[in-house]
Amino acid sequence: MSQDNQTLQQRREKAESLEELGVKLYSNRFKPANIVRDIVPKGENLQAEEHDQSAESFSIAGRIMSMRKFGKAAFCNLADRSGQIQIYLKKELLGDEEFEKFKKWDIGDIVGIEGTIFKTKVGELSVQAKAMTMISKSMRPLPEKWHGLTDVETRYRQRYVDLIVTPESRATFRKRVEIIRLVREYLNNLGFMEVETPMMQAVPGGATAKPFKTHHNALSMDLFLRIAPELYLKRLLVGGFERVFEINRNFRNEGLSTRHNPEFTMLEFYQAYATYEELMDLTEDMVSSICQAVNGSMEIQYQGTNVNLAPPWKRLTMDESLVEIAGIDPELLKDDQAVLALAKEKGIKLEPQSGPGKAKTELFELLVEEKLIDPTFITSYPTEVSPLARRNEDDPTVTDRFELFITGRELANGFSELNDPVDQKERFEKQVADRGNDEEIHPEVDYDYIRALEYGMPSAAGEGIGIDRLVMLLADAPSIRDVILFPHLKPETTPDQGRMEKNDNAEESNN
RNA sequence: GGGUCGUUAACUCAGUCGGUAGAGUAUCUGCCUUUUAAGCAGAGAGUCGUUGGUUCGAGUCCAACACGACCCA
Structure with a gap:
């Protein structure tokens, strides 16, 4: 566990200071009314830098996948089951108190956002947050954003991270x-x-x-x-x-x-x-x-x-x-002894009672x-x-x-x-x-x-x-x-785990 | 079961001939109100898979083991 010390400790400290600000780290109150897929078509007719005139409010929940922070504003990407959308948070709109809380948010946190939609300078549809809710504070950092998770062992063992x-x-x-x-x-x-x-x-x-x-x-x-x-x-x-x-x-x-x-x-x-x-x-x-x-x-x-x-x-x-x-002579296939001999010649090992049918099947599998x-x-x-x-x-x-x-x-x-x-x-x-x-x-x-x-x-x-x-x-x-969510792997070993004890148990159960 | 390769920071990877452990991302601090691998300045972070051996000295060489990948049976 010691290898996680720094990051985990930093996250714990952030979590504590959020709690001191009255934030529930694991709240179940937020009910998203929308998913990303619903919001996207609503922004189709917006021009770059244009805000939605209807000022229709949307609420979505999801995991923060990336963050680009400025002093008094920030962009995040929020992922839900249907896709990702950019969130724009600015101090002016959220107020000093809420913005201070936002500063303690991390990539990986699951949050709820309410706001209206607009398009940025470069025309990316975004939700401008007017309210924000912490739903689940993440205590571990996600893999690197550019290369992602490439180690197959980790991908299979920690499929939840792979899926994120x-x-x-x-x-x-x-x-x-x-x-x-x-x-x-x-x-x-x-x-x-x-x-x-x-x-x-x-x-x-x-x-x-x-x-x-x-x-x-x-x-x-x-x-x-x-x-x-x-x-x-x-x-x-x-x-x-x-x-x-x-x-x-x-x-x-x-x-x-x-x-x-x-x-x-x-x-x-x-x-x-x-x-x-x-x-x-x-x-x-x-x-x-x-x-x-x-x-x-x-x-x-x-x-x-x-x-x-x-x-x-x-x-x-x-x-x-x-x-x-396989290019085998059709006449040969009619002769049981010849088939058995050919299998032997190809290095196929047959049980004594095996007949030409088994030999043919083995030849098929081989050739x-x-x-x-x-x-x-x-x-x-x-x-x-x-x-x-x-x-x-x-x-x-x-x-x-x-x-x-x-x-x-x-x-x-x-x-x-x-x-x-x-x-x-x-x-x-x-x-x-x-x-x-x-x-x-x-x-x-x-x-x-x-x-x-x-x-x-x-x-x-x-x-x-x-x-x-x-x-x-x-x-x-x-x-x-x-293609199997949780494929079978041997148990992972950690240095501080009683591996020897495990081996002893395994041997006993085998006997 | 056999062979080959791999295992270094949370992630992706360097690490020369055996001589003080490196980068980018992520994290932390400061600045920053339209960014999108944001930027600038600074900082912290390592049981180099494990256990032994060789050596004045091992991430590096040797052995065994663990886990994984690929190939073979």
């Missing part, structure tokens, strides 16, 4: 909110119901991933944070909710990267009597129209690369992509995935890697499934759902048997889900879209941490 001073960051999160709103609107318009299913699950199913474990004391049982909502949403199809979706968090206990946060937001939706082909059409239309709405165009740049989201999007089977993009820049649906995923997808009726080694790739990254995964309880049970059991030596993956057969299928689930197709990755794409964000 980084307009791009505010814009990204507003865009995120808008994208999610548009997804909801799109699905609602098609008659989908938004539902919430369990985040804590006794059997973490619906994907292959390492779950987080937690414990319920009263029930004295372990629970897992969900890795996917899939099996619950399909239970709702059984229950007769024929179009459902959920936008919520999934949790995966795996590595962190620019594309992976331990908790991430997923859209999953299920539509009875649809097939995966209809979902490809839906996805193409939904994503491209949302892009048009938030970016004004379907042609965007992602980190300097042009991406065209205008439909129709390319559709390739996995085998076609291996031939067209094709990153080359899919414009949106591309890859279809005909091997049954081996698709435990929940419906088999293709003509070729049972593949499923009626697609994944969507944009800028070399997986954005969506969808398929025609498996609704045959016998087939589903066999596949679950095989998955458990095949888990290999990875105990953490934790596959278990969800027998209640099998029972649900035994009551009869309508034919259906379902899909998951990674919302964080969609926002990254549409907001041109390089890291998933730029």
Whole structure:
């Protein structure tokens, strides 16, 4: 704390002298009648140096972002949720007493202003203050006005500061909110119901991933944070909710990267009597129209690369992509042994029980995935890697499934759902048997889900879209941490903190 | 988990060959009633990420650790 001494102390002293002048440092009396966005149009017809003849009074509240003080007058920039406007304060108008109080104001304070509007010499619309109210005194200085806050660690840890001073960051999160709103609107318009299913699950199913474990004391049982909502949403199809979706968090206990946060937001939706082909059409239309709405165009740049989201999007089977993009001989793909040998040659390590389907998928990830820049649906995923997808009726080694790739990254995964309880049970059991030596993956057969299928689930197709990755794409964000308000970081260390003690505790809880 | 880079004032950054810790912004004091990176004059502000080591002497060299970024698995 000692490093903050000087600034904090100075601010405290100012705060005290304001209190002595009778100012409440944290008043909740001020109710702004206006926001900046409302005031701006009122000044449209004013000339430079002209005051609003109607003398209409406005009141606004916000944070002081900058100050330019003169002896007996000053200009400030005030920011509220809708924008920024300049405030002009002069001693002559406010009176000696109020102006003395103003001198103790700092950049970062949240204040209320009442006044009339005018334009300055250079034509900037400003509010001339006739009354001023302290709403919240700031005790810490804001980052430098010109460079702003560039240290990414501080931006992620102290997002509140980032949001105050980084307009791009505010814009990204507003865009995120808008994208999610548009997804909801799109699905609602098609008659989908938004539902919430369990985040804590006794059997973490619906994907292959390492779950987080937690414990319920009263029930004295372990629970897992969900890795996917899939099996619950399909239970709702059984229950007769024929179009459902959920936008919520999934949790995966795996590595962190620019594309992976331990908790991430997923859209999953299920539509009875649809097939995966209809979902490809839906996805193409939904994503491209949302892009048009938030970016004004379907042609965007992602980190300097042009991406065209205008439909129709390319559709390739996995085998076609291996031939067209990886340049693999189509004859080779027909020979299971040759496929396995090629995977080995490329340095892919496979479990002993892995078949050609797994090998093809690995080859795809290695040789094709990153080359899919414009949106591309890859279809005909091997049954081996698709435990929940419906088999293709003509070729049972593949499923009626697609994944969507944009800028070399997986954005969506969808398929025609498996609704045959016998087939589903066999596949679950095989998955458990095949888990290999990875105990953490934790596959278990969800027998209640099998029972649900035994009551009869309508034919259906379902899909998951990674919302964080969609926002990254549409907001041109390089890291998933730029689109998550509070991304996961290790606890920060401070010199005067008992770090050693913390480490001891951590070790104990690991054991 | 591995590799590379980074961590110096509240913020953005310099810091040469190992020899008294620097700038701009912010802050404080004075002047200043249309500025907008306002201006002028002056002042204060540092656990150089942490802990060790080498050295007469370490922000600088070495090691370990912490946190972060990027790449790889």
